[in-house]
Amino acid sequence: MKQFLLMLLGSAVMAQNYQPTPDNLKARQGFQDAKFGLFIHWGVYSVLGRGEWVMNNEKITVADYEKLPAQFNPTEFNPAEWVAMAKDAGMKYITITSKHHDGFAMWGTKQSDWDIVDRTPYHKDVLKMLADECHRQGIKLFFYHSQLDWHNTDYFPRGRTGVTSGRPEKGDWYKYLDYMDNQLRELLTGYGEIAGIWFDGMWDRPDADWRLSKTYGMIHSLQPAAMVGSNHHLKPFDGEDFQMFEKDLPGKNTTGFSGKSEIGALPLETCETMNDAWGYNSNDKHFKTPTQLIQYLVKAAGNNANFLLNVGPMPNGKIQPEFIQNLHAMGEWLRKNGESVYGTRGGPVTPRPWGVTTQKDGKIYVHVLDWSDELLALPKLANVRSATVLGSGQNVEIRQVDGGTLLRLPAGRDAVDTVIVLATDAHG
Numbered sequence: 001m002k003q004f005l006l007m008l009l010g011s012a013v014m015a016q017n018y019q020p021t022p023d024n025l026k027a028r029q030g031f032q033d034a035k036f037g038l039f040i041h042w043g044v045y046s047v048l049g050r051g052e053w054v055m056n057n058e059k060i061t062v063a064d065y066e067k068l069p070a071q072f073n074p075t076e077f078n079p080a081e082w083v084a085m086a087k088d089a090g091m092k093y094i095t096i097t098s099k100h101h102d103g104f105a106m107w108g109t110k111q112s113d114w115d116i117v118d119r120t121p122y123h124k125d126v127l128k129m130l131a132d133e134c135h136r137q138g139i140k141l142f143f144y145h146s147q148l149d150w151h152n153t154d155y156f157p158r159g160r161t162g163v164t165s166g167r168p169e170k171g172d173w174y175k176y177l178d179y180m181d182n183q184l185r186e187l188l189t190g191y192g193e194i195a196g197i198w199f200d201g202m203w204d205r206p207d208a209d210w211r212l213s214k215t216y217g218m219i220h221s222l223q224p225a226a227m228v229g230s231n232h233h234l235k236p237f238d239g240e241d242f243q244m245f246e247k248d249l250p251g252k253n254t255t256g257f258s259g260k261s262e263i264g265a266l267p268l269e270t271c272e273t274m275n276d277a278w279g280y281n282s283n284d285k286h287f288k289t290p291t292q293l294i295q296y297l298v299k300a301a302g303n304n305a306n307f308l309l310n311v312g313p314m315p316n317g318k319i320q321p322e323f324i325q326n327l328h329a330m331g332e333w334l335r336k337n338g339e340s341v342y343g344t345r346g347g348p349v350t351p352r353p354w355g356v357t358t359q360k361d362g363k364i365y366v367h368v369l370d371w372s373d374e375l376l377a378l379p380k381l382a383n384v385r386s387a388t389v390l391g392s393g394q395n396v397e398i399r400q401v402d403g404g405t406l407l408r409l410p411a412g413r414d415a416v417d418t419v420i421v422l423a424t425d426a427h428g
Contacts (some may be wrong), residue, residue: 018216018239023225027195028241031227032267033343034092034140035301036334038327039271039310040082041097041144041278044068044104044120046315052279055102055150061166062151065102069119077126077317079133085319086139089327090334092342093140095198095308098127098187100144100279101162103151107191111182114151131191140195142227143187145180147210148201152176159204177211181218188222196227196241203232212237229269235262242267249303249351268305272296274323280312287322290329291416297330297341298367298417302356304346333416340365340390340419349378355417364422365390368409378405383425390419398422 045052047068055065086094099105107127108117117125127143134141149155150162156171188194197219202210216228216239227241236243243266247255250268274293275284293309300307311323334341340358347357347364354376355369368376380403387396389410397408407420
């Protein structure tokens with residue numbers, strides 16, 4: 001209880017102190033305009049090809065897990081190809097795992113030697129290589145950072161996970177938090193402009209004193225425009241700049257993760273996998289189709305959220321061809337229909353079983369995803385001047401009736417998304 005009260009006290013202090021800078025507020029708006037990003041789960045776990053939770057799931061001890069870096073030599077890693085792939089897909093930012101729950105740092109940290117530079121035959125800082133390439137190609141870069149650590153002996157008392165790692169049953173919690181803050185300081189001072197920090201793992205010890213006000217304050221001090229978010233599955237804490245939902249649209253709880261995730265007033269993001277795994281899993285062939293992924297992107301936009309779509313690179317540094325093909329197909333669709341996604345906010349019609357709406361600049365985009373009938377009834381939409389099909393410009397009959405607006409949809413539908421553009425008298 002004492003730890004929980006300290007956590008609440010820290011939040012109260014933060015509520016009094018944190019005022020987003022103008023640059024931060026501008027970054028939030030740019031983030032919402034971007035709509036689509038690439039999530040990358042990559043680490044030493046990729047060597048085993050059984051996902052990023054393999055150390056915990058298979059009860060691998062620290063001593064045995066420490067044998068993996070010697071086999072991690074991603075000589076085919078090409079950051080220019082990764083960034084170009086993301087841009088071809090229509091993505092505007094990248095979020096990569098700097099450190100996952102196994103504690104292994106994907107940069108040359110000075111806080112320990114448990115990192116890619118010191119422990120692998122590759123001996124290169126992949127985060128620096130990727131950051132430099134993102135800056136060259138004009139794409140924003142976020143760092144995912146695990147607050148949970150199965151390797152560090154000071155991560156004590158143990159949380160819900162990592163209990164079979166074979167670490168001694170003692171440690172200094174605040175020393176661990178200092179270690180985490182020092183690593184974050186390295187990432188925020190040595191890699192140029194960073195768009196934000198994407199935290200994960202606080203759920204492992206939900207009642208602990210995570211010292212959020214100190215950590216968040218340091219981030220905002222070092223890079224005032226950087227956005228802070230946390231995958232804690234709770235309503236946002238003061239000091240956070242965006243709210244994410246894991247494998248769910250905002251307000252949904254199909255996974256069971258988001259039971260306490262009230263939707264706050266911050267920019268929103270949903271993340272999802274291309275198959276069933278975040279980290280590389282050589283046996284997972286359950287790939288989603290381009291249509292499924294495009295429709296999820298559209299639904300996210302209709303729910304006023306970004307879509308962060310994951311790839312798990314192989315241990316050699318290459319991206320699976322199935323991932324590349326799906327991303328290219330999404331880029332092709334966005335090159336034709338991106339107007340109805342980029343820069344939009346959730347539309348005036350709340351999400352429906354048939355689809356969603358988005359809006360910007362005097363236009364409402366009606367995304368018809370699953371509707372076979374000729375007529376589509378919408379709630380009353382005032383000041384609509386015309387309706388056309390996005391792309392072809394084909395006129396769509398629109399009729400105002402008592403209590404609603406009727407659209408007579410074209411006979412030839414797009415199998416992925418028929419987008420109807422409603423021009424209104426409102427401009428914004």
